[in-house]
Every structure is written in structure tokens, then in C-alpha cells.
Amino acid sequence: MSLVAVLTADLLLLAQVGQRQAVGQLPAAAVRQQQHRPTPQQTLAADAGTTAQPAKQPVKPLGQLHKPNLFVVTRKPLTNELLRKVARLQGVAALELADAASIMLDDKRVQTLAVDPSTFRAYTPKVTAASDALWNNVAAGDVAVSFVLGSDGGLSLHSRVRGPAGPLRIGAYATTGFGAVDAVVSREVGRTLGLPRDNALIVSAPKANSDKLRRALLKVLPKGTQTAMVNPVLPPAQAKARTWAAGSFMSGEQITVALRAAATKLGRPYVWGAEGPDTFDCSGLVQWAFAQAGVRMPRVTHQQWLAGPQVPLAQIQPGDLIFWRLDPTNPGYISHVAIYWGDGKMVVAPRTGDVVKIAPVSTRNLAGIVRVSPAAAARVR
Template sequence: MLDRRTRVSDLIHEARQDLAYRPRIRYGRGARLPRQAVPVIALFLVAVLATGVVVVTQLPERTPETVALRRPVARQSLQAGTATAPPTQTWPTQTPPTQAPPLPVAPLTSMHRPNLFVVAAKPLRSAVVARVAQVAGVRAVERADAAEVGMDGKRVQTLGVNPSTFRAYTPKPTARSDRLWRNVSAGEIAVSFVLGNDGGMPLGKSVATAGQTLRVGAYATMGMGAIDAVVSRQTARALGIPENNALVVSAPKADSAKLRRALLRILPRGSQVATINPVLSTPKRATWSAGAFMTAPQVKTALTAAISKLGRPYVWGAEGPDTFDCSGLVQWAYAQAGIKVPRVTHQQFVAGPQIPLSQAQPGDLLFWRHDPTNPSYVSHVAIYWGGGKMLHAPRTGDVVKLVPVSTRNFAGAVRISPDVAARVR
């Protein structure tokens, strides 16, 4: 998942090496809206993969993906703030009376593999989007709305999309689910399995944000690990998400690193471009010298820092020092040893070479694929303590703990290379 921060106004967060833009939301003349009354809304901070470091292409894609859905919503009428909904469901009374009814969702007719994700500080003009579409190798471009939105106290990386067209950029099981996209069009929110299961946003839950109430309608992978949630553009407008500030680019035969550089020359200053399903020509690194890894004192410092947080609560998106999610604990502990580790679990998975679990040493990282909607996605990380035990922050409602290593859904072990870890975006 992407950067989750609580400050505003072009904040630079050194731990994640990315630029944050957080527009201040005000009401009236010069008065700032109370913090608890609005969502924290910020532009996505994109973590771009360093050349030669491949995430998605290293992961197997043999396991079929699934989509978990709550029961379908009835076609809603939003006139005068009222609605007809299935039994036991309540459509949010906060919905503006003037909001148009949900648009019908067009059938899936084609598929586009996403390769780059773009986010800008301001809406991208049509002329800029047209230039992006004309770059050599680009097959298709989809506009979207991107922001970090406060939901039930969590900072959720959210996309506002057109369900009829955006579905073509998602994995097949998600793209083919008419029911999922009808639910999104009707005002529900689709969240990642990690946010739903670990972050405490289960199917059917009503979440409060920006004076609105949204129901979690589906767990479904969007094929982009940086995205926590998807809503319709109609819902995005009600939440105050900036419009047309993001693009999904499909360029299946263009070198992703070269294409990224070409797009940055076209896009407005300050735009960020992340690699999704990268197409890279740089070969993988085959050999590693002993000096490529952490020193013994660095490992000891990181482990000492991590064990000092036993019993601290898991909080979705938390980076310490008092609360953590799984990858936040890893990043914080290694930072105490002067090691810059990327923030997101699937990025940490490529922060060094993979090793057999039987060869794991204290300080190595262990990874799992627990997401049934995206079995190839690395969704959980722990720190190997030694003696068959690991330190990790499990999920909402749990705490940092030292437990035996579990091999269920195990994805692999990685030995951190400080140089590689610092370059992963």
C-alpha cells in the first residue's frame, strides 16, 4: 500500500523518500475545517521500482484469483436522500439529494494489462493525456481520481474510477465480475483483502468518511498493490477526491523504465510515475558479495529495536513508534540500524536476494501470500528471530509478538541488501 501520513502541505517524509502533497481543506473565509470532520485527503505518493528490480514478474501467477463479494445491492434511487435497499441494509442518508442515480455498467469487451501508474498534484489536462497516449509503446490510457482518504480512522489509498472502463485494467476475475462493478457504481466500496482482513474493514461493514457512509461491497484485487480501495467517480466527487489527477497506462511491449522517463518529460512538474507489472530488459543480479548485506552490529540493532516493541498494537498503516502494521514494523526496526527499507510489503520482498527458509538467519525477512483475491501478491512480512521464531505485527485487534514461523501460504525469505533496499521504490 502507498504512503499513509497525517501531515499536510507538500510534506517530505524521509523514511519513504517520496513527495507528499496534502491539500488543506477549508470552509468559509479562511477557516480550516475541524480535523475530525473531514477525511485526510492527499495525493498518492508513488513508490517507483528501481531499474533492474522486478516485483510482479518474479511472482508466480499459476493460482487462479478470486473475488469475494457481499450480496448485490438493489438499484438505488437517490432522489430526496432516500433509497430502496435490500433488507438489513441502510443507504447513507448523507447522500446529497441532487446526486444522480448510479450509471449502468457496460459489459467487459477487452482487457488491458497495466504497466505504469501516474499521479499528479493537479488535474491532468486533456492535451497532456493525449500526448501520453501518443508515446511509442502506449496501448491504452485510463483516467482516474486518486487520493488518500480517511475512513474509520484509517488512511486509505483510494481510486475513483469509471467502472465500465477501469474494469478492463484489472485481473480477469475482477474484470469479469459484473456484480462487483454494479455494486461500485451503486455507491459501495471495493477494498483489498489486506485492508479488509488485516485492516478491520470486513465485507458488509459501513465505514464513515467525509460525512458519508460507504458499505464495503467486495474484496478484490485491482492488480495494483498500491491501491487499497476503489469507488465510482460519482462517489469520489462526494468524498472530495481530486478529479482526473491520475492515469493508468498500458504499454505491454515498452521497456517500463524508458517509458517512465519519457512520460516524466510530458507530465506536469512534480508528477510521480510508478511501475506496475514492469517490462524491463535489465537482467536480474546473479551473484552477491558478503559486503552487500547488513553487518552483524546492524542486524543486532534492528532485532533489538523490533523486540522492544512486543505487545504494541497493530494499526493499519502505522509506522511506529507506538503502533505498527507488519511492514511498518520492519521499516521502523531497520531504520534504527541506519538501513532504509521500503515501506510496502511487496517492495520489501525485492530488497535483497531470496534464500531458502532453511538458510534463514536472524534479521532476514519472511513473507506470505495470504490474499485469496490475489494469490500472487505478497501481503504479509515478519522478521526472522532465529530458532524457528519470528517477530511480526499480525492484524487489527492483535499486537506485535514473537511466535513460531508459519509456512502456510509462505512466499519466501529475503536477506536485506542495504544498497538494493534503498533503491526500491
């Protein structure tokens, strides 16, 4: 689950933790008060089961939802002074601090956030935010993983997985809405896992131009800070569909190279998070195959959705990307991708236990078809 690039060796461009106050009400003390609140917890995608450990304090009820618009990850902890500068930027309505890093879960490298469940929940999709059971499980010590990591990655609900500091229980399948984030733990658990502190920030600014605010953030925050737009707010002139010239798209030669490259990997196993050359997940296969044709594709599915204009299914051509929405915890989320092969077939890396194959195109839960523009793909952040 991105929006998203690795910052340093292990740090990722994803973030959120600690607090849900409107920025105009962010006193310095409150910024750091976001500490850990363990609590009983359960799960979104199935029944609760037993909680990981006794809870000290229940997770607070869901309050006002905040739509995240920007992700920020820094090389060093965000200070109160920096948070106040961000809070004063025009259009900023709410902030949420977090600890972010890449960790290993059952030999899978997973982009993980350590959060305060009571406040972070307000920045997630409505279905996820509303589940008291889910956030109680996280506060009690469980890890909540994305539906894609759980179903395609083979991490079974309520199972125990190997983590950096010992076993962790999968307490829920729940999508945060931040594409590259595939696991969420409490801040207490994050400490035991060695996550860096206060290196990530979610900014909610629903009335601000996201691109303009992103540039302002980079001026305020230290060198090396990375930002990514999510749920971007753009002015009408920027948001409306552009006219795509014929030269905007991949050449016939590039399409042939990408398809042939994908075909050389038929029979290779699906591995969640794998980018090749011997194992792949769905978006990893797309990125690798298109790279052989000189096209720089973003890494994760929801980013690849932005790699060009949508076209009607009736106009699909070889080399187009096919996208689906398969995540019941976030029905609007783009969660799967394949490459159209032609003749009603696609090249796809399906899920754990399967292999790269050519298969008939399925239209169930189809999100749409995207014709790749190399220039547009290279701009996606």
C-alpha cells in the same frame, strides 16, 4: 495497498480512472468522456447483499484485459494535451485516468481511487476484473476495499464505515493489483468525497522497457509528477539475477539493531496502516525497525519484497524478511511480511486485534524469503 508515495499533503502516488481505449484510438473528446456510470453492484469476496443505491446504467461487460506497467500521479489535473503526449510515447498501448487521494475510513488513512468501473476493471487482476457483481456495487455507490484492509484492518464486508462525507458501505473485498491502493469508489462518489480530479494515470505498455518509459514520461509531464513501476518490463540483461557481493547486505551490527528495535515493540497493538512508534501493521513494523539500523525500507509489503534477492528457506538467517501470499482475490499478490528472529521464530505484527509478537514461522502460503540489501531497498519506487 503504493508504487507509491504521497504527492502533496494528501495526494498519493496511485491512480487510475476513466478509459480503456488503445492509445492509438484516444480522441480528445473520448479522454474526457469517462464520466460516472452508477449501476447495481455486489461483491467479489462474498454474496452481493443489497446495493448501496439504485443504478442508472449497468457496468459494461469486461473486455480486453490491460496489464498496468506504470502509475503516474500529478499535482494538477491531466489535460487532453498531456494525455495525447503520453499516448504518443513509444510502446504505450492503453491509458486509464483516475482520481487519487488519501481519505479517512473509520479513522484509517486509506489510499483511494475514484474510477469508472466499466473501464477500470480491465486493469485489475483477472479474478477481480471478471466480477460483475463487484463493479456493479462500486457503481451503485459502495466502496471496494483490499482484502488486507478488510481482513487485517477490521472493515467487515457489507458493514458501513465512516467516510469524509458520511457513511460508506463496504461492498466488496477486492485487490486492484496496485500495492498501495486499498479502496476503490466510483467517480461520482469520489466527487462527494472531495478527491482531486484527473490527477492519476495508469499506463499499459507491455512491450516497452518500463524504466525507459518512466524516464520518458517524466520529461513529458509537469514538474512534481511522480511515477512508479508495477509489473515492470525489463530487458533480459536487467531482469536476470545479479551477482550480490557480500558487502551488498546488512552488516551483523545492523541486523542486531533492527531485531532489538523490533523486540522493543513486543505487545504493541496492530493497527492497519500504522508506522509506529506505538502501533504498527506488518510492513510498518519492518520499515520502523530497519530504519533504526539506518536502512531505508519502502513502506508497503509488495515493495519490501524487492528489497534484496530471494534465498531458499533452508538458508534463512536472522534479519531476513519472510513473505506470504494470503489474498484470495489476487493469489499472486504479496500481502504479509515478518522479520526472521532465529530458531524457527519471527517477529510479526499479525492483524487487527493482535499485537506485535514473536511466533513460530508459518510456511502456509509462503511466498519466499528476502535478504535485505540496503542499496536495493533504497532504490525501490
